[in-house]
Amino acid sequence: MTDPVNTPSQTNLTPQHWGFWGTIGFGFIVFTIFGILQSVILIGYGIYREGMDFSSGTLDDSEFKTIIEKFAYDGDLISIAEIPSAIVGVGLIILFASMKRPFPIKDYLQLRLPESPIKALLKWIGIMLLVFIAMEGVNIFLEREDPEFMTKVYSSADNKLMLWIAVGVAAPFFEELLFRGFLLEGLRNSRIGVVGAILLTSSSWAIIHMQYGWFEIISIFFIGIILAIAQLKTKSLYIPIAMHMFMNLTASFMMEISS
Numbered sequence: 561m562t563d564p565v566n567t568p569s570q571t572n573l574t575p576q577h578w579g580f581w582g583t584i585g586f587g588f589i590v591f592t593i594f595g596i597l598q599s600v601i602l603i604g605y606g607i608y609r610e611g612m613d614f615s616s617g618t619l620d621d622s623e624f625k626t627i628i629e630k631f632a633y634d635g636d637l638i639s640i641a642e643i644p645s646a647i648v649g650v651g652l653i654i655l656f657a658s659m660k661r662p663f664p665i666k667d668y669l670q671l672r673l674p675e676s677p678i679k680a681l682l683k684w685i686g687i688m689l690l691v692f693i694a695m696e697g698v699n700i701f702l703e704r705e706d707p708e709f710m711t712k713v714y715s716s717a718d719n720k721l722m723l724w725i726a727v728g729v730a731a732p733f734f735e736e737l738l739f740r741g742f743l744l745e746g747l748r749n750s751r752i753g754v755v756g757a758i759l760l761t762s763s764s765w766a767i768i769h770m771q772y773g774w775f776e777i778i779s780i781f782f783i784g785i786i787l788a789i790a791q792l793k794t795k796s797l798y799i800p801i802a803m804h805m806f807m808n809l810t811a812s813f814m815m816e817i818s819s
Contacts, residue, residue, distance in 0.1 A: 576663045576749065578656075583746030586656040590738060591768070594649040602641040606631040632771075633709070635717025639726040646726075646734035653742050669741040674794035681802055684790045688803040691786060692810055695779055702775075706815070709771045714815045724812055732804035739765045739784070740791045740800045748792075758788040783807070 578586060606627075631637050657668040666672055674680040698704075705711075717723040739761045747757035762784030766777050787800040 576660070577668065577746045578660055580747065580750035580752060583743060583750065587738060587743045587746075590649055590652045590656070590742070593652060594645050594734070597648055598641045598645040601644065602631055602637050603628065605640055606634065606637050609637075633712040633716060635713045635715075635723045636719055638713060639717065639719065639722040642726040643722075643730045646730040649734045650737055653737050657742060668745060669737065670745060670791060670795060670797040671741075672796055672798075674796035674799060677796075677798075680794050680796070680799055684794070684799050684803055685806055687786065687790075688806055689810075691783060692807060698775075704775065706818070707772050707776055710811070710815060714812070720816070724809065727812055728805055728809040732808055733801055735765065736787070736797060736801045736804050740787055741797045744788055744791060754792065758785055758792075761788060 577583065653669070654665060657665050660668060714720075714723070743761045743764070744757050747760060748754045750757075752760065762781050765784045766781035769777060769780050772780070787803060790803060791797055791800045
């Protein structure tokens with residue numbers, strides 16, 4: 561007879577996270593739906609707000625391209641598109657994580673407070689502040705101006721509060737839940753391990769910010785590594801979420817005082 565004490569439980573035999581391809585597949589679905597929804601809201605509401613009429617069929621490709629570019633830099637439209645898209649994206653992440661039973665969502669996504677939460681928060685926010693100062697120092701040394709995308713979006717927004725919520729709250733929460741939550745946890749528990757997961761999630765996160773220049777994309781990649789390390793060290797997704805929010809809100813504040 562088998563000794564029940566030495567027999568692994570069914571829970572321990574069941575993988576706690578989706579495997580490599582499951583994590584990549586579900587992550588791709590989440591980001592694709594997020595992107596489609598964001599684009600539909602952005603363009604649809606933009607056309608509605610501008611009162612455009614396409615029934616005549618006289619709009620050529622160059623005019624349509626000009627309109628899309630206008631919408632892409634419109635801070636108010638971006639805010640309206642970002643917030644509901646982020647909410648849907650977060651819901652999908654929670655749905656796919658919850659499908660991996662019996663592993664609790666808070667464990668899957670590391671949605672728990674770290675040990676000594678105030679100390680951990682101050683430490684990692686301090687690190688993010690140092691990174692931000694270093695980036696600004698490089699910008700000054702290289703005599704680089706603020707990214708065109710940021711300046712156009714911020715200057716075009718009439719409702720600055722909504723833009724701050726979209727950029728400083730909605731976007732960081734969704735992106736961290738996806739990249740440092742669902743993807744990082746799933747991939748580091750797959751065959752590529754911790755280092756592979758950090759590099760893959762950080763590079764993917766950098767690539768989706770193609771609206772910026774090369775310097776910003778490289779900076780985002782390294783910031784992604786820092787955010788991933790923060791999550792792994794503290795075993796809490798709340799820390800990189802707070803760091804990401806701090807970074808975006810600080811950048812928005814800098815745009816405000818320079819405008």
